[in-house]
Amino acid sequence: MESLEPPSAGHAEVRIVAASPEVARRVAEVLRRCFDATEQRSYPAGAEGGTRLHLTVDTTHAAEPARSWLETSRASADRSRPSDQA
Structure with missing residues (x-):
């Protein structure tokens, strides 16, 4: 059975x-x-075949291009959305 606890700060569980x-x-x-x-970690993906991979990524040690994307997404989250007024 898979753990339902979230990963530690700065990490993300990825399922492919x-x-x-x-x-x-x-x-x-x-x-x-x-x-x-x-x-x-690899597992079968159900009765129809396929593959399911699990891995944990450490977002605190991002390389390019992920670092640029993370910095951009953080900056846009800090800004408010523009209004729909023309």
């Missing part, structure tokens, strides 16, 4: 579900290029 193990591995590889991550 794909039709093939190769596709899931490619997505995990991209995440590992952007963030420090744990080794992926």
